[in-house]
Amino acid sequence: MPGMEFRYVGIDRLPAKMSEFDVERYFALTDSDMAEVNERFRRDWRAGAAIQLVFLRASGHTLDHVGTLPRQLLRYIGERLGVPTPTIASLRTMYHRYKTLYDHQVWACDYLGLTRIGPDHWAGLGAWMRQDAKESLTPEDLLQHARSWLYERRILIPAERALRDLGRSIWAEIERAVVAMIEATIPESQLARADAVLSTRHETSGVTVLEWLKTPPARHSPTTIAETLEKIRFLKELGAHTWQLDAVPMEKQRAWAKRIEARRPVKIRELKASTRTLELVFFLRVTLLELTDSLLYQTGRRVSDLVRQAYEKTTTKQARSAADYRQRLLAIKMLVGEAERSAEERLAEIGKLLGDLPSKPAMSHAASVRETLTEDNQRIRALLTSLRELDFAGREAEPSLRQLALVTKLHDSGASELPRGSEVPASGSWHDLIENDDRKRALHALEASAITGLRKGLRRGSVWIHHSLSFRERDQLLIPSTQWENERDRHLSSLALPSTANAFIDRLSEHLKVNLAALDEAREAGRVTIGSDGTLHLSALEALPTDGLPRKTRDMLFKAIGTAQFADLIMEMDARTGFSAVLLARRARDANELVALYGALIAHGTEIDAKAVAAMIPQLDAAHISTLMRALEMPGRLARANDRVIEFQRTHTITELWGDGQRASSDSMSLDTSPHLFYARADPRRRTHAVGIYTHVLDQHGIVYNQPIVLNERQAGVAIEGVVRHNDTRDDGGLLRLSVDTHGYTSVGMAVAKLLGFDLCPRLRNLAERKLYLPRRLAAPDKLTPVVAHEISLKAIRDGWDGLLRLVASIKSGRVSAVVALQRFGSAAQGDAVYRAADQLGKLLRTLFLCDYFGNPEFRRELHTLLNRGESVHQLQRAVYTGKVAPERGRRRDEMIAISGSLTLLTNLVIAWNTQRMQVTVDAWRQKGQRIDDDWLRRMGPAHFGHINFRGTLRFPLHLYQEMLLDAAHGQRATGS
Incomplete structure (x- = not known):
């Protein structure tokens, strides 16, 4: 989905009001533009020609609408060209002749190299839209993609009605094709039975079967497991597990399924037959897949509970046994010391004490x-x-x-x-x-x-279920074997990896030799020592010299920025980034819809529910908020809105002092919740039940990726997944280094990350993990011998190299998430060739990393700084989300993702607003001659929140921004103008 540079693409009119930021970013006149305008047009026509030029460049569409032009744009054009412009004007007042307007548009198109759309272009656009419609989730997404396609190819975007008519016809064509596939795949009797039974009353719950199926699982208790199994049994009786619909992308299946979830049952009967068939079939299929995953996860948790309870019972039993054993020893000691009794009597008494002692040897x-x-x-x-009752399958034997x-x-x-x-x-x-x-x-x-x-077996992939998303056959998760053989070279070229392991190992070995020598130099210099325990040790980092000025400057800076209301901040950032248009896939049609969208974002991103948010916003209905909360669950929209805000924040020059955007840290933050959620775990620090929100924080402070996770599980998979998905959207190479804590890495994770093009840099906790693992033929400096273990098998890396490349290519292409991949090929898959190759390679890479970590203090300082920066952002997130997730919320996967994404978006809005205010304040100080060093600014951050009021009555300043944010065309159509 296009980013900020596409914000105005496809619009056919200008808003009545525009920010100075938008004017300078999207509607700027270059020096060559001004020279061409001045040379070609007479003085009284220059302003009109310049407006046509900048509008065409920003939108890809001609400006024909006769409405009032924004005065900010008029003032800017006048100042740049040095010509007088009125403060209030429209095309009607600027052009008395249509011929002049047409000539200016033709000139602007020629100057920008834009061509008018012709029959060949329409044919190409139609073919591309048919392909894109197979993956787009809504018609609005399809239209936005089409506008961007035309814009990138420098084709003039046609009238909205013509483009929308084409989009509707293609969308209907795709839906008809999918319905035909459904009817060819699923027997008519099954479709009729499914359509009829969903509206009947469920015997136990008292609601309709459809509402019963919509109810998500609760805690991982036997009752919940039984209910989940009953739903799976019901869906299998309908035949949903036999429906082969994998040709439709899973996200598109989810999008059709969510339409049913968002509708009231009475409205479903009003749908036409084909639409109802489409939505019901995918609702039933997606529900079966997700319920199967939920059941397997619940049973896995249940097994873990049983093992944990057995462990606790064993520990208690062994403690009692040890106490009893000690008492017997003391009694025997007393008997030995009783001289007044005969030896025979004492032996007999000792025999009684030891009579019931088990004769079998002690167990582990x-x-x-x-x-x-x-x-x-x-x-x-x-x-x-x-x-x-589940149809398990698995490897032979x-x-x-x-x-x-x-x-x-x-x-x-x-x-x-x-x-x-x-x-x-x-x-x-x-x-x-x-x-x-x-x-x-x-x-x-x-x-x-x-x-x-x-x-x-389920965790390592040797056991699977076909009607599951995460627990499918392991080979089904990867690129198919025949496709891998045919496309192997293309994937390797994309990953910049050699086809054989030897080339990679040789290059890695050369780096290891250099780094080992550097580490030995650091040892000689006293920066690193080898302890008697055979591990590397180093002294604490020295604090940077400071005289208190950076902290005082920070306090003065935020005092100058002043206090802010959360509602004002949200609307101002929306005006600057247009994130509401991304969330809705269009501009809001009226003020009520816009404010309800903000309310839905707050209801998802804080502990406040829809009813409480409606009470905080005058004249807003809770039902409207709930409807838009469902809209925010549409896959990808919150992520794209977050990208918009981050892009805006990174346009400020102050962010270059904090970093270059190629480094980040990742860690999880706990959100307290009820123990009745089946994925809730006890937070090991606070001993409360919680869910995890895993975030990737740039060195420039913004959160670029988020995902809900289960606590107390290895986080290497989600750490890698965040970098891969972020880098997919970047043209500058994306992240090259990710700092994580001990939970965020494994040896397999380090290998997979490296092969995907970035380094995983862990802050290790255990001294035992500070060993330097090397292959036998690679010699290390003599003084480092105590900390070197020659245990790496290069043969294992060579043997599993092709399978490892296939795994990495599957992650890169998006066929499987890194989270699932590392579960199936992680420590649970010990003995597998791919696991062994990744494990051995990961240990080599960890050795390379440890050489840098111990021998380079600046590298270590950077890693710690990034992790601390992430912690400061977590503090801001806790200020936004102060309470706990309600027991009735977050049970559905999509809702939990929406909660995580909304919290991230609200946090990024605060960071972006602070960054913009910091930039304005610093620029104003420097213009006045006030000294503020870049080194001071480098040590400040925008994750400050003491000056922001997050609670209380929310009054959104609509009068300031609604002309920028609302769909003016829709308003005019509604009023008949």
Whole structure:
């Protein structure tokens, strides 16, 4: 989706009011423009010609509308050309003859190299729009893409009605084609049954079946698991799991499904048959896929709970056993010291004390946990019974599936024991328990082994379900094998990677030699020491010299900026960036819709719900806010609005002092929530249930990527995903270095990141991870020998190189997210060739990074600065979102993404507003001769919020900005003018 440079593309008239920023950025006259205008036109025609020129350049459309021109543009044109211009004017007052207007437009088109659209252009546009319509989510998106397509090819954008008619016909054509595919794929009886049954009353819940299916899962309790399984069972009875509709992109399937979610059931019956079929089918299919993922996640959480409880029971049992053992030893010690009793009496008493002591050798803690887990057989059996209904598939001879099949057979036959001689493919850790003489206990052990093995198999991709999004067959997540063979060279060229591992390893080895030598020099200089524990140590970074002036200057700066109301800030930033037009895919039609959109953004991005926001905004209805909250869940819109705001913030020169936009940090922030959300986890620091919001913060302070995550899980996948998706939208190379904490990296993650074109730079916590891993043939300086481990297998990297390249290319192309990829090929996939290659390569890259981290203090300071900058942005986010996520909110995936995206957008609005105010204030000070060094500004940031009032009555200053933000054409059509 085009960024800020496309803000005015496709408009056919100017707003009545315009900001100075927009005039100078989008409607500027260059020196060559002025020379051409002055040479070609007489003095009284120059202003009109210049306005036609700058409008054509900004919009790609001729200016024909006779409405009033913005006085800011008139004043700017007059000042640049040195000609008098009226403060109030329109094309009608500037052009008395239509022929003159037409001549000026022809000249402007020729000067800019624009061609009028012809039959060939229409044909090319139509073909391109048909292709784009297969992925665009709404007709408005399709039209905006078409305008940008014409603009980039320097083709004059035609009249809005002609373009809209073409868009409507192509959109209808695509919908007809999809409906035809549905009718050819799905039997008519299934379609008719699905259409009829969704409007019936559900027996248990008392609502319609459609509303019952819309209800998202709650906590990961047995009741929720049973209800989720009932919904999956119902959808499979309709045949939804057999519908082969993968030809339609998943995001487009979601967009059609969301139309049903947003409608009241009574309105669905009013749709025409084809539209209802389209939306219902994709609603049922997407619901099945998401419910399957939810069920597998809930059962995974349930298994984790059972293992955790077994661990706690084992720990308590072992503590009691240790206390009992100590008491027996003390009693024996006392008996030994009792001289008045005979030796025989004392031995007899000692024998009594040791009589019930088990004779078998002590087990390891893990073995004790497994034994305790088998005692929880009722809950494990209930969970297995639920999972039996799912159509699991897996690799040939997958142990967990064979165990599940055997357990199912035994349950169906009513057996309560595991028959002797059963062929059970159990791992060595479970073997003793399954081969136990107590055959009931053996069956319980088999059930526990099956449930834990099934969870591991799903995570590593050796077990899968076809009607799932995240737990599909691993090869289905990647580029198909035949396609990879045909397009391998193209993907490698895009990634700038060699086809063989040797070329990459040789280059990496040369870098390692240089960095190891530099680290040895740092050791000789005393900046690094090797401790007796065999690990690298370094002293703390020295604080930069300061005399307090930067802090005093910062305080003076924000005092000069003054206080601000949140509503004023939002509207001003909208006027400067046009983010509301991105969220709606068009300009707001009236003031009520615009204010309701702001209310929806606040309701998603803060702890305040729609009803409370409506109470804070006079004359606003909560239902209208709720409707627009659903609109904000449309995929991609919040992300594109955030990009607009970040682009605006980065236009200010002060941001160049903070960074170049090629470095960032990423970390998660916890939002408190109810334990009744099935993805809520206990925050390890605050011990409260929470969800995570993972953000990527640029060195220029803006948040460029966000995603909700589950706490207490490795974050390397989401860290990589954020960089990949951000870089896809950049022409300047994007991010080259990402700083993360220990949770944000793994060895596999470091390898994948490097192959994708950027460096993952972790701040390590564990001393054990400070070893330098090298291949055997690569020698290190003698003094570094204590911290070097020659454990890297270059053969493993070579053997898994092609599979690793295929994985990276699949992530780059967007076929699979880095989050899912690192789950399937991460530590759960130990033994896999791709995992082993990535793990060995990642350890080599970590060695390269540690050499820089220990030997280069400035590099280390930069990494810490970036991470601290991210923490300051998290503080601002907590000021915006002060409460907790309500129990009834965030259960749906799209809603949680909207909450994360809205919070990010509100945070970026504050950062951009502060940046703009800082730039204006600094420029004014310097014009007055007041000294302020760039070095001081470099150490200040825009994540300040003490001067902003986020709460209270929200009064949006519509009178200042509505002429810039509202769709003037729609207003004139509504009034009949």
